[in-house]
Amino acid sequence: AQTVTQSQPEMSVQEAETVTLSCTYDTSENNYYLFWYKQPPSRQMILVIRQEAYKQQNATENRFSVNFQKAAKSFSLKISDSQLGDTAMYFCAFIPNRDDKIIFGKGTRLHILP
Amino acid sequence: SQTIHQWPATLVQPVGSPLSLECTVEGTSNPNLYWYRQAAGRGLQLLFYSVGIGQISSEVPQNLSASRPQDRQFILSSKKLLLSDSGFYLCAWSVGGRVAEQYFGPGTRLTVT
Numbered sequence: 001a002q003t004v005t006q007s008q009p010e011m012s013v014q015e016a017e018t019v020t021l022s023c024t025y026d027t028s029e030n031n032y033y034l035f036w037y038k039q040p041p042s043r044q045m046i047l048v049i050r051q052e053a054y055k056q057q058n059a060t061e062n063r064f065s066v067n068f069q070k071a072a073k074s075f076s077l078k079i080s081d082s083q084l085g086d087t088a089m090y091f092c093a094f095i096p097n098r099d100d101k102i103i104f105g106k107g108t109r110l111h112i113l114p
Numbered sequence: 115s116q117t118i119h120q121w122p123a124t125l126v127q128p129v130g131s132p133l134s135l136e137c138t139v140e141g142t143s144n145p146n147l148y149w150y151r152q153a154a155g156r157g158l159q160l161l162f163y164s165v166g167i168g169q170i171s172s173e174v175p176q177n178l179s180a181s182r183p184q185d186r187q188f189i190l191s192s193k194k195l196l197l198s199d200s201g202f203y204l205c206a207w208s209v210g211g212r213v214a215e216q217y218f219g220p221g222t223r224l225t226v227t
Contacts, residue, residue, distance in 0.1 A: 034153075035215055043202055045218035091157065097213055101148075101173075106157040 001029045004094050004105035010078040012111040013082055020067075021077045021108050023092030025110065029053075032096035034075045039107075048090075049074065053097075079110075087112045120205050120219035128227055133178075134193040137205030137220050140186065145187040145207040148216060149180055152202045160220035164188060165210060200226045 003076050004025045013019040025034070036048040051059045058066050063080045075094075078084055092105040127133060135206050140156045148211050149161040159175045162180035177196060181189045189203060202223050206216040 007184060032214070033145060042220075043223075045204060045206070045219045047155075047215055050215050080178065095213055095215075101163060103215055104158045104206075109155075 002029075002094065002096065002103055004092050004103050006090075006092050006105035006108050008108045010109040010111070011105075012113055014113050015082060015084060017027045017082055018078060018080045019082055020112065021079075021090050021092075021105070021110065023071050023075045023077070023105060025075065025092070025103075027073070027094065027096065031094075033095045035093040035095075035098070035102070036064070036066070036075075036077045036092060037091040037104075038088045039091065040085075043087075045091070060097045082112045084112050084114060086110065115213070116207070116217065118205060118207055118217060118219040120203075120222055122222060123220065124223045124225075126225045126227060129194050129197055130194050132191070133195050133222075133224070135190040135203055135205075137188040137190075137219055138186055141205045142207070142209070144210040145186060146210050146216075147182060148206040148208075149188065149190050150206065151202040152204060154201075158204065170171070195226045196227050200224055203210070 013030045033050045034055045038046045038048045049059050049061045049064050065078045068075045089107045089109050091107045095102045119138050131225045148163045150158045152158050164170050178192050201222050205219040206222045207209045208214045
């Protein structure tokens with residue numbers, strides 16, 4: 001079965017610090033896509049970053065970057081210079097190359113403290 | 115650009131009453147459409163998805179149903195609501211015909227009393 005595991009249910013960091021959220025996944029597929037979604041208190045899900053498994057280069061979007069380790073099936077999210085607006089639930093997600101459905105992790109609740 | 119709308123934003127309904135939540139997408143054609151439910155503080159549960167008009171796949175057997183009467187319209191319904199149907203309902207879309215990320219609507223908060 002294909003699964004996504006986020007081992008950190010909740011984290012807190014001070015504003016301006018760097019924080020890393022962990023995610024591991026299990027699949028027998030070779031081609032797939034990985035995502036991080038952010039769900040702020042408004043509860044709208046926002047796509048933060050995506051990574052194609054066939055690309056070795058780690059994706060980056062402004063202060064957000066990933067550390068993609070395909071062999072280890074690890075896909076962590078690093079948030080640099082964290083801001084109060086980064087406070088949210090973060091979901092790691094995975095989609096096999098030949099499917100229409102995304103598999104979500106259970107989420108990590110991130111608190112950025114002033 | 116593409117936008118996705120959901121309404122109503124909030125809804126309070128008594129047990130046993132019917133339900134209709136609507137989702138529409140603008141700016142794209144033949145999208146894949148999805149309905150998710152999220153309990154408080156929990157992850158997302160996929161309820162239904164559709165790859166085309168009239169094509170609905172159900173992931174979780176329950177008293178909810180979905181329909182896609184038009185290409186960019188997705189409706190979640192129930193004939194009789196249960197207390198356990200309370201939650202936050204999210205509609206999402208993705209580009210049809212290929213593997214792609216999903217984009218979510220603002221959600222509907224449903225409280226069944």
